[in-house]
Amino acid sequence: MKTPKELYYTESHEWVKVEDGFAYIGITDYAQDSLGEIVFVELPEENEQVNQFEEFAAIESVKAASDLNSPVSGVIVAVNEELDDNPELLNEDPYENWIIKVELEDETELNKLMNAEEYKEHCE
Amino acid sequence: MKKTVLHDNHVKLGAKMVEFAGYHMPISYTSITEEHMAVRDRAGVFDVSHMGEIVIIGEKATDFVDYVFTNNVRSMTANQVLYGMFCEADGGVVDDLLVYKINDEHYYLVVNASNIDKDLTWLHKNNRFGVDIIDQSDATSEIAVQGPFAESMLQKATDYDLSTLRFFTFDDMVVYDHDVMVSRTGYTGEDGVEIYGSHEAIKDIFERLLADNERLTPCGLGCRDTLRFEVALPLYGNELSHDITPIMAGYGFAVSFDKGDFIGKDVLKKQKDDKPSRRVVGLEMVDKGILRHGYAVYSGERQVGHITTGYIAPTTGESVAMALVDRAHAKKGNELEVAIRKRRVKVKVRNKKFYDKNTKQ
Numbered sequence: 001m002k003t004p005k006e007l008y009y010t011e012s013h014e015w016v017k018v019e020d021g022f023a024y025i026g027i028t029d030y031a032q033d034s035l036g037e038i039v040f041v042e043l044p045e046e047n048e049q050v051n052q053f054e055e056f057a058a059i060e061s062v063k064a065a066s067d068l069n070s071p072v073s074g075v076i077v078a079v080n081e082e083l084d085d086n087p088e089l090l091n092e093d094p095y096e097n098w099i100i101k102v103e104l105e106d107e108t109e110l111n112k113l114m115n116a117e118e119y120k121e122h123c124e
Numbered sequence: 125m126k127k128t129v130l131h132d133n134h135v136k137l138g139a140k141m142v143e144f145a146g147y148h149m150p151i152s153y154t155s156i157t158e159e160h161m162a163v164r165d166r167a168g169v170f171d172v173s174h175m176g177e178i179v180i181i182g183e184k185a186t187d188f189v190d191y192v193f194t195n196n197v198r199s200m201t202a203n204q205v206l207y208g209m210f211c212e213a214d215g216g217v218v219d220d221l222l223v224y225k226i227n228d229e230h231y232y233l234v235v236n237a238s239n240i241d242k243d244l245t246w247l248h249k250n251n252r253f254g255v256d257i258i259d260q261s262d263a264t265s266e267i268a269v270q271g272p273f274a275e276s277m278l279q280k281a282t283d284y285d286l287s288t289l290r291f292f293t294f295d296d297m298v299v300y301d302h303d304v305m306v307s308r309t310g311y312t313g314e315d316g317v318e319i320y321g322s323h324e325a326i327k328d329i330f331e332r333l334l335a336d337n338e339r340l341t342p343c344g345l346g347c348r349d350t351l352r353f354e355v356a357l358p359l360y361g362n363e364l365s366h367d368i369t370p371i372m373a374g375y376g377f378a379v380s381f382d383k384g385d386f387i388g389k390d391v392l393k394k395q396k397d398d399k400p401s402r403r404v405v406g407l408e409m410v411d412k413g414i415l416r417h418g419y420a421v422y423s424g425e426r427q428v429g430h431i432t433t434g435y436i437a438p439t440t441g442e443s444v445a446m447a448l449v450d451r452a453h454a455k456k457g458n459e460l461e462v463a464i465r466k467r468r469v470k471v472k473v474r475n476k477k478f479y480d481k482n483t484k485q
Binding site for chain 1: 140151152155156157346350412413414416435436438464465467
């Protein structure tokens with residue numbers, strides 16, 4: 001299972017990467033593996049507000065639907081629309097394929113997330 | 125949690141395991157879609173040892189089974205299999221099952237794992253014929269081999285001429301040196317067999333079938349559900365339940381009114397004559413998303429039903445579902461809405477057979 005060092009992680013298996021005040025958010029390798037084949041992603045709209053640890057999208061595998069929770073708060077500035085037609089990208093490379101890009105509101109929220117080491121332990 | 129005799133095989137094969145009906149069962153080994161397509165295109169083997177097996181023995185065994193079962197048991201010949209239901213007096217379904225006729229005084233019932241205890245209680249309660257009701261579930265293992273290559277793969281393991289084993293019949297035979305019972309039945313819409321035997325026999329047959337047939341794919345419960353769904357076979361708890369009678373669900377072919385009294389007959393007959401108030405229909409997605417079991421179906425602001433099973437059908441790629449809806453809204457082509465989380469999506473009523481069966485009729 002891959003857990004890149006430069007990312008922060010939630011207990012509900014989302015990751016966030018912070019770059020120039022923006023947060024890129026996706027699901028972890030562990031999440032895609034336990035969900036199995038992802039066949040649909042219900043994406044939010046741009047300009048919607050998301051709040052830390054609250055639902056922002058839903059992801060559907062063959063078998064079931066699961067909610068995604070945002071690791072940070074902020075306004076959505078971009079949505080990865082490629083996932084509309086190719087949801088399986090999340091299985092193929094969950095870290096390369098972010099789901100939403102958020103304008104980071106409060107950097108201190110990152111303190112409430114796990115680093116790679118802590119997340120690895122959490123998954124065991 | 126209970127384990128089947130194949131539990132260690134599943135783990136070794138790398139299966140994702142889940143709890144199902146009190147058993148630790150494989151949901152899939154690689155992916156649900158791959159396993160699904162393996163059964164449609166080649167062949168797959170399923171561990172279905174969790175299923176219940178109940179033996180009915182007695183002078184009045186035929187009278188008894190005919191009384192508790194919706195289909196016509198008196199019309200059966202030996203070595204025939206018949207599908208049908210146990211119903212309550214109000215027509216609600218206790219379970220759906222296969223009845224195997226060994227002879228007039230001996231029947232073998234294959235029931236859903238989650239309903240074994242309920243079925244046994246109900247059978248005993250209705251046993252006014254003095255038959256013996258014997259639960260053999262814990263002593264029996266079962267595998268299903270399903271798909272267009274199932275017959276040829278099994279043929280290599282037995283001297284029995286499988287081309288003579290017709291759809292919905294069964295026989296005793298020797299498979300890889302083991303005495304087992306094999307029926308030409310299944311829950312996938314493909315040709316195939318189900319094999320019943322002792323734990324040791326089934327474990328050895330499972331291992332040797334996989335070793336001898338490179339193109340045989342181990343398949344989990346995940347694709348078992350998508351396969352049966354595509355060909356509109358019901359799942360107890362979804363399309364059939366205490367609240368959904370066989371007539372509502374559209375499985376009237378499994379309810380025979382040309383026979384003597386059976387439990388639920390009057391209500392089911394009336395429902396058939398008057399047409400049921402609700403019906404199980406097919407739905408196809410007009411918008412985007414996946415319809416899941418339990419989602420509410422609307423006509424305008426009024427809830428008119430719920431989704432019983434829904435998937436993106438792996439064979440066709442369509443987002444489709446079966447749903448129980450009020451009869452007024454059950455007409456093909458009718459547009460309805462379904463609530464998915466915070467959204468409302470448009471759906472259209474259609475035939476619930478999303479894919480044509482390839483069984484040997």
